[in-house]
Amino acid sequence: MLSSLRLRILFATLTVIAVALIINGAASYFTVESHNERQIDQNLRAVAHGNAQAIEEWVDARVGMLEALDAVATSDHPMPALEQLLVSGDFMNTYIADPANGDVVFSASETPEGYDPRERPWYRQAVEAGSTVVTAPYEDATSDKLVVTFAAPFYRNGELVAVAGGDVAIDAIVDIVSQIAPTPSSLAFLASADGTLVAHPDSAMSLEPVSELSPTLTAASLGELPGPRRRVMRCWANRTSCCVASLSTAPTGNWWWRWTNSRPPPGCVA
CATH class of the missing domain: 3.30.450.20 (PAS domain)
Structure with a gap:
């Protein structure tokens, strides 16, 4: 009888200890896992945010340069400003179009025969938005590089007078x-x-x-x-x-x- 009671007490004690160890181990595991996940998440967020900010600054700089062409939007001689933009913004080509007749001036190439900028996506997107836009990336047929086009409309007294654009790899x-x-x-x-x-x-x-x-x-x-x-x-x-x-x-x-x-x-x- 006494031996049986001792066995029961021993068994109960061992059970309690085992359960306590399991609970403690599980708590430690989930605590460490949660801590590791938080550290990983914070690291990923920091890297993502830092590089997203760098990209945004890269875009903002070129938007600012393009919008500076507003000063020559109605000029008969926009080429010097286009060439300066080409170099300062590392553009592949820069250009400005006249909405009245479709004339366009390119800084780094000749105007293709029959080219009407008013039919081009970059022109239409800028006019529809009424502000500077950046096109989705596309593969340049000449260089095989990924390229985006920045485009900005310019107004005088509420009337569209020019649309400028620039291609950048x-x-x-x-x-x-x-x-x-x-x-x-x-x-x-x-x-x-x-x-x-x-x-x-x-x-x-x-x-x-x-x-x-x-x-x-x-x-x-x-x-x-x-x-x-x-x-x-x-x-x-x-x-x-x-x-x-x-x-x-x-x-x-x-x-x-x-x-x-x-x-x-x-x-x-x-």
Whole structure:
């Protein structure tokens, strides 16, 4: 009887100790995991925000340069200003168009035969917006580089008098994005608001939809960030692994860059 009671007490004691150890171990695990996740998230956010800000400053500088052409919007001799903009902003070509007759002056090329700037997307986007715009990236047929066009309308007494534009390669930005890797297992990519990949470590992914990286990454999901707000999101990269991504946005006229750092953490749960 006494032996049986001792066994019961011993068993109960061992059970309590085992349960306590399990609870303590689980609490320690989740505490460490939570701490690690917070550190990772803070690091990703800092990298995303810093580079998004750098891109925004790059865009703002060229917007300011282009808008300075307002001083020669009605000039008969805009070439010196166009050439200065070409050099100072590292543009591939700069130009200004007359909305009245469609005449256009290029700083780095001849005017193509039959060219009417009023029919071009950059011209129409600027006029429709009534302010400076930046087109979505496209591949230049001559240089094979990724290029964007900045375009700005100019007015006098409320009347459109000129629309200026400039083409600039974004290969420097592409190189920066491709080299960013906060951790050995992470990567960064840049996408426009329509969900088109602008920069990725794999150059073959350029101008592909972001859904090529993950079915859950779409223009709609990226569009959930309406301003320079940053957050952490989790998504499935494929059926066997997942990623944690920190997103940041930088406004560029009529569209948004999406700067994203992602990493496939071990044992993550969607």
